[in-house]
Amino acid sequence: MRGSLDRWNPRTPLAAALFLVAASYAGPAPWSAPAALAVALGVAAATGIGRRVATLVLAVAVPTAVLLLVMHLHAPSPGASIVRPGAVGLDRAAVLDALGVAIPLAAAVGALGWIVAGVAPRRLTRALAERGLPAWAAYVLVASLEAVPEARRRAREVLDAQRCRGLGVGGGPLSRVRALISLAGPLVVSLVTESEERALALDARGFEPGGRRTALTPVPDRRGERTARAALWLATALILAWRLVAAWRGGGGGGGGA
Amino acid sequence: MPASRHPPTLALALVPRAVALNLALGAIAGALKLPVYLDSVGTILVAALVGPWAAVVTGIASNTVLGLLSNPQLLAFIPVTIVIGLLAGAAARVGAFRSLGAAAAAGVVIGVAAALTSVPILIALFGGVTPSGTGIVTVALRTVLGLSLERAAEIASLSTDVLDKPLSCVIVALVLARLPRHLAARLQAPGART
Numbered sequence: 001m002r003g004s005l006d007r008w009n010p011r012t013p014l015a016a017a018l019f020l021v022a023a024s025y026a027g028p029a030p031w032s033a034p035a036a037l038a039v040a041l042g043v044a045a046a047t048g049i050g051r052r053v054a055t056l057v058l059a060v061a062v063p064t065a066v067l068l069l070v071m072h073l074h075a076p077s078p079g080a081s082i083v084r085p086g087a088v089g090l091d092r093a094a095v096l097d098a099l100g101v102a103i104p105l106a107a108a109v110g111a112l113g114w115i116v117a118g119v120a121p122r123r124l125t126r127a128l129a130e131r132g133l134p135a136w137a138a139y140v141l142v143a144s145l146e147a148v149p150e151a152r153r154r155a156r157e158v159l160d161a162q163r164c165r166g167l168g169v170g171g172g173p174l175s176r177v178r179a180l181i182s183l184a185g186p187l188v189v190s191l192v193t194e195s196e197e198r199a200l201a202l203d204a205r206g207f208e209p210g211g212r213r214t215a216l217t218p219v220p221d222r223r224g225e226r227t228a229r230a231a232l233w234l235a236t237a238l239i240l241a242w243r244l245v246a247a248w249r250g251g252g253g254g255g256g257g258a
Numbered sequence: 259m260p261a262s263r264h265p266p267t268l269a270l271a272l273v274p275r276a277v278a279l280n281l282a283l284g285a286i287a288g289a290l291k292l293p294v295y296l297d298s299v300g301t302i303l304v305a306a307l308v309g310p311w312a313a314v315v316t317g318i319a320s321n322t323v324l325g326l327l328s329n330p331q332l333l334a335f336i337p338v339t340i341v342i343g344l345l346a347g348a349a350a351r352v353g354a355f356r357s358l359g360a361a362a363a364a365g366v367v368i369g370v371a372a373a374l375t376s377v378p379i380l381i382a383l384f385g386g387v388t389p390s391g392t393g394i395v396t397v398a399l400r401t402v403l404g405l406s407l408e409r410a411a412e413i414a415s416l417s418t419d420v421l422d423k424p425l426s427c428v429i430v431a432l433v434l435a436r437l438p439r440h441l442a443a444r445l446q447a448p449g450a451r452t
Contacts, residue, residue, distance in 0.1 A: 063389030101385030143274035151278030
């Protein structure tokens with residue numbers, strides 16, 4: 001279930017996601033990153049992918065924030081501790097520091113989560129190919145996307161097959177490394193050999209690496225979306241330029257992120 | 259692709275298989291509970307079979323595809339895969355994959371470079387830690403030994419990468435020795451034994 005984002009031209013959510021990534025890390029502090037996070041989660045919820053995007057955000061941002069907080073637990077500033085579990089404490093600066101990393105990170109993951117959860121990768125590749133992505137790059141992306149589930153299946157099969165033949169996969173690190181080499185050998189050789197068959201198939205079909213792909217079903221690109229994308233690219237460029245100028249002047253501009 | 263304008267089809271067909279290999283070996287290493295990622299074996303293999311630019315494409319494709327499918331934070335580490343691809347390509351050119359010792363030594367160099375490339379990204383985007391084994395090591399080094407964040411992140415990344423990349427390079431050297439000769443010849447593999 002990809003939600004309603006997949007009805008757009010994939011380049012539009014991509015441009016919007018990259019704008020939010022730029023805003024969360026290079027926009028003015030302290031509001032740009034929380035605002036970007038709110039937009040990322042709001043759009044995800046409105047387009048029916050809220051749960052998946054929220055899971056992605058929580059899986060990255062919460063453990064990162066927890067690790068950063070744990071890192072500060074050992075050295076509380078005297079009198080400034082706001083949390084004191086036993087002998088250790090946590091001061092306000094540590095909490096702000098952890099949030100200063102976790103919120104931009106959450107915003108960036110949430111925005112890119114639109115693409116992960118809301119856009120079919122093949123459709124994105126097709127849209128990019130229509131925009132001029134060379135055939136070889138489109139092939140690499142699409143074939144790699146297709147190879148991922150196949151690779152997961154193959155890894156399970158190799159592991160099961162070698163276990164059936166009595167290969168021990170437990171014990172100390174050295175015996176596990178030995179097991180790994182026994183497992184890796186057949187897998188790598190079979191994948192390399194298979195690529196020769198793929199190459200022959202490509203040659204037989206007259207594949208031209210530098211050519212442009214012809215789309216059987218072109219990805220629709222409405223005028224409103226084209227205008228929105230132009231505005232998003234301009235806004236992204238302006239945020240990055242503002243950040244560079246602020247850094248050059250030495251003021252730092254109060255970046256939203258790290 | 260500087261050598262020729264476009265990659266030959268065999269090299270092109272190899273890249274998605276290498277992306278799959280990066281993922282599959284990572285999964286196998288996880289299943290064996292080994293403290294290594296092995297998610298660069300495909301990239302290093304392509305460097306040895308085709309050359310550095312194809313390896314760079316493999317590394318970028320690996321992180322892009324896995325970033326798009328499941329874990330967007332991998333997109334931030336694309337520069338690390340570029341460094342791995344370029345250095346593995348250079349190692350192949352000097353014949354580092356023709357013996358296991360040389361492959362392991364090349365792996366140490368690649369591991370150090372990969373760790374040093376990943377640390378600024380870790381610090382700038384993730385505050386020095388990612389939710390992984392390396393992140394936990396960073397926290398442990400900082401809290402127990404009182405090291406600075408940069409130094410703790412550096413040591414944690416180095417400790418993982420100097421195990422991971424030599425093992426990856428040794429696996430590639432072993433595979434190259436078992437590769438059908440006609441395939442290595444067709445690819446004009448710079449790293450294969452002759």
